[in-house]
Amino acid sequence: MENMYLPYRMFIEKITEEAPLVRTYRLKFKNPADEEKFSFKAGQFGEYSIFGEGESTFCIASSPTRKGYIECTFRVAGRVTKALANCEEGDEIGFRGPYGNTFPIDDWKGKNLLFIAGGIGLPPLRCVIWNCLDLRENYRDITILYGARSVNDLVYKHELEEWNNRPDVNLFTTVDPGGETPNWKGKVGFVPAILKEVSPSSDNTIAAVCGPPIMIKLTLPVLFELGFKEENIFTTLENRMKCGIGKCGHCAVGPYYVCKDGPVITYKELKELPQEY
Amino acid sequence: MSDLINKTSQFFSSGIIDLFIGYKKGRLGEGKPAFFTKPDQLSELIFDENCIVNLAVYLRKPELKKYSKIGILANFGTLRALLQLAAENQITDGQYLILTVADGKVLEFANLKAIEEYVANNLPKPNPERLALLKEIESKSREERWDFWTRELSSCIRCYACRAACPLCYCEQCLVECNQPQWVGVPPTGLGNLEWHIVRAMHLAGRCISCGECEAACPMEIPLGLLTQKLNMTIISNFGQIPGTKREPDYALSTFKVDDKENFIR
Amino acid sequence: MEYKLIKLEKIQEFINSLIATGKQVLAPKQKKEKVFFSLIHSFEEIAMDYIQTAFSAKSAVFPKCEELYTFEKNGKETILNNPQAPENDTIVFGMRPCDGAAFDYLATFFLKENPDYHFKMRYDNTIFVGLTCSSGDEFCFCSSVGISPSDTRGSDLMLTKTENGYYVEIITEKGKKLVEQFANFFEQIEQIDKTKYVANIQKRFDSSALKEKISGAFDWERWEETSLPCFGCGTCAFSCPTCTCFDIQDEANLLGGTRYRIWDTCALGIFTKHASGHNPREKQSERWRNRILHKFLYTDEQFGILSCVGCGRCIRNCPAELSIIEQVNAITEG
Known part of the structure; x- marks a missing residue:
């Protein structure tokens, strides 16, 4: 039997500064055998470790269609993320995973996709966005609405530009009022308001929403107004986690463990859970 | 006990308190913490030397915020805790209705100063x-x-x-x-x-x-x-400082006195 | 099933022989006012006549602090090492049937899905010797949760004290092997009727009424009122034979260190607190509700097992004297 707490040893191949205190690390396996047996799907997450400091939970932000590496994007918040931020390219860190369920992108074939993200909520969706873009022929319209507090707080700035230039992606970016710069070409306003303004069709459409709780709370009524059904609205839960495999109890919401039954959940399922997330 | 129950009941009926923290009979006859919100629950209220839990611990519970005024039945440790909490600016004079029972009589403390006096007169010798x-x-x-x-x-x-x-x-x-x-x-x-x-x-x-x-x-x-x-x-x-006996800050390790016997601090 | 008898004068020799052959014997031992499962060095240390230990013997398979692995730093490389498996068998001796049932639950929880390496390493190395209850107290309520005071669930051997010595039921292969290894202490005997040696544990609540009410109990309006005396010490969870929650923490220096898992509990506010400061279970009443529902509803939904075995420890240990029996009765009464 395997010790499930033993992480893969990874090294940081590339560091990208995304926004203030937000970084993306591209990680590669130290051991080629680990790389070979490793696979994951869109929506899954992992435990990233700095030995001696602890572990931190984030989604895998890269797409499973891009082989040979994984990427994570994190904001410096606590002890582990601070230690992670002190790493340099070439440094070794630990990674356990993949854990959790996935976005059912096979079931989404032939549908329109609407991705709505706020701030640091884009990384979990970036994984599924690239996954779907790399299998572009499977899906119809792809619309992305992304908002952040200010222009500087937008993550994946180069990719936003790339998506903006693609004819097969409708991208709307927005920043909170006061967060714009003089040459900002996107929208100004909060995500729910911009969603109302853009008013995408709910017909044959899946919505995936990820961001701060307040954004999600205010976005849902707009989606319902647009006619989205509860079972077609997906989000990811972000409870405090420790083990990632349904043992330590931290992320439990009733009998549901965010780490193994989630993190991907439809609004319909979410409504059935005790309000403890 | 009936005196205690009657008085507490009056505090409820006259609208002075809407929650009373006291004791009721525990598993071995000793007092266990009890929360009373209605006068008709007070028949269970008891107080004696076996009521040892320090009820001051509950005052920080966020669940108590919804009550407009809380009464507390204080044993000696609770009274000292209340003074110490006051000295540390955690509670204010008059914030709680504070009762105790001494020699079979119910005492209502008019203010923290009264508690200070009571504590000074009754300070027990260490065990x-x-x-x-x-x-x-x-x-x-x-x-x-x-x-x-x-x-x-x-x-x-x-x-x-x-x-x-x-x-x-x-x-x-x-x-x-x-x-x-x-x-x-x-x-x-x-x-x-x-x-x-x-x-x-x-x-x-x-x-x-x-x-x-x-x-x-x-x-x-x-x-x-x-x-x-x-x-x-x-x-x-x-x-010479005894914790939980003064309502004003009197903490040896954080207060400064000009006549401090140590030189380094001057 | 096979049955044996171990005479009163032989039990001492049996235990001492177990110790002499290098087995780690965990048995009830008096410490001040309470009885704890402790590592014993001779039979005399054992408190055989106890109602309930303050803590269960779960630390035999789920210690309060356990190495997940160690790491050594070697320049830019890190070397990871699995923890060493215990060399010798551990014998949990004289546990109550409620604790046996609890070990059964723990095995389901830790091994059914995503099997836990560390738990298995210890569980496989542990032999459980149960002891039938000849008496109980007003906090015992195993019979209310479907467990009997002579239940053999989770035990490898089950002892029942009789006039002639301890009547031994051999429940598992593991138990059989132990008896064979120490065969000279045991005598052959026919099956007996245990009834007269077994305590009568009263039903403290109506389990079918509870089952009916509990699924909708999340929105019960009395959680706050009934949990007011709880000041969140967590002793109920730490002493609970089925509580499994843990935290993961590192201890290290510049050369390397250890990643531990340590007991944790949903009774503490920090347990669910996000880095952002948001706390899904902000108030003690919400944490108390989670504990009760986990015991009587959530694990039932997950595994089809209640995770309360009626040992009564949470009641005996609670400094505010909250009672899970009173709580359950309050829920069933509405």
Whole structure:
């Protein structure tokens, strides 16, 4: 039997500064055998470790269609993320995973996709966005609405530009009022308001929403107004986690463990859970 | 008891209080904490020398915020905790209706000053058995004392029941939960346990009102109260300050007096 | 099933032989006012006549602090090492049937899905010797949760004290092997009727009424009122034979260190607190509710097992004297 707490040893191949205190690390396996047996799907997450400091939970932000590496994007918040931020390219860190369920992108074939993200909520969706873009022929319209507090707080700035230039992606970016710069070409306003303004069709459409709780709370009524059904609205839960495999109890919401039954959940399922997330 | 029940009932009916924290009969006949919100529940209210839980610990519960005025039935430890909390600006004069029972009579304290006087007149002598135990530990050699405490503290499971039961451990974030840097090791191993209990005792030095709740709550039967008691005795003998007897700040380790006998501070 | 008898004068020799052959014997031992499962070095240390230990023996398979692995730093490389398996068998001797049932639950919880390496390493190395209850107290309520005071669930051997000595039921292969290894202490005997040696544990609540009410109990309006005396010490969870929650923490220096898992509990506010400061279970009443529902509803939904075995420890240990029996009765009464 395997010790499930033993992480893969990874090294940081590339560091990208995304926004203030937000970084993306591209990680590669130290051991080629680990790389070979490793696979994951869109929506899954992992435990990233700095030995001696602890572990931190984030989604895998890269797409499973891009082989040979994984990427994570994190904001410096606590002890582990601070230690992670002190790493340099070439440094070794630990990674356990993949854990959790996935976005059912096979079931989404032939549908329109609407991705709505706020701030640091884009990384979990970036994984599924690239996954779907790399299998572009499977899906119809792809619309992305992304908002952040200010222009500087937008993550994946180069990719936003790339998506903006693609004819097969409708991208709307927005920043909170006061967060714009003089040459900002996107929208100004909060995500729910911009969603109302853009008013995408709910017909044959899946919505995936990820961001701060307040954004999600205010976005849902707009989606319902647009006619989205509860079972077609997906989000990811972000409870405090420790083990990632349904043992330590931290992320439990009733009998549901965010780490193994989630993190991907439809609004319909979410409504059935005790309000403890 | 009927006097206590009648009076409390009147406080409810005249709208002075909407919650009363007292005691009711526990499993072995001793008092257990009880919360009364209606006068008709008061038939269960009791008070005697076996009501030992320090009810001041409950005053920090967020669940109590919805009550407009709370009455509390205070044993001696609770009264001292209330004074100490007042001295540390955690509660204000008049915030609570404070009752006790002395010589079979219900006493209502008009203000904290009245409590101060009552406490001053009734301050008990330290328990001779505890003093003997402390003396016994003090008489040990340094190595023996080290062995004694490392052995006792090795059974600690870091449940922090000692902290939860202490009416004076009210920090929003305890030092043990600060992890940048990690001051105190979290795993219940020898070193971390030692660090935790030293930190706890030091933070209560000169503040501990000797109610014994930490030790009573400890599920592992560790004689925790000895640590704070020893530190308190040191404070008392050096500065003459007795915790939980004054409503104004009088904390030897954080107040400055111009006539301080130490030179370094001037 | 096979049955044996171990005479009163032989039990001492049996235990001492177990110790002499290097087995780690965990048995009830008096410490001040309470009885704890402790590592014993001779039979005399054992408190055979106890109602309930203050803590269960779960630390035999789920210690309060356990190495997940160690790491050594070697320049830019890190070397990871699995923890060492215990060399010798552990014998949990004289546990109550409620604790046996609890070990059964723990095995389901830790091994059914994503099997836990560390638990298995200890569980496989542990032999459980149960002891039938000849008496109980007002906090015992195993019979209310479907467990009997002579239940053999989770035990490898089950002892029942009789006039002639301890009647031994051999429950598992593991138990059989132990008896064979120490065969000279045991005598052959026919099956007996245990009834007269078994305590009568009263039903403290109506389990079918509870089952009916509990699924909708999240929104019960009395959680706050009934949990007011709780000041969040967590002793109920730490002493509970089925509580499994843990935290993961590192201890290290510049050269390397250890990643530990340590007991944790949903009774503490920090347990669910996000880095952002948001706390899904902000108040003690919400944490108390989670504990009760986990015991009587959530694990039932997850595994089809209640995770309360009626040992009564949470009641005996609670400094505020909250009672899970009273709580359950309050829920069933509405």
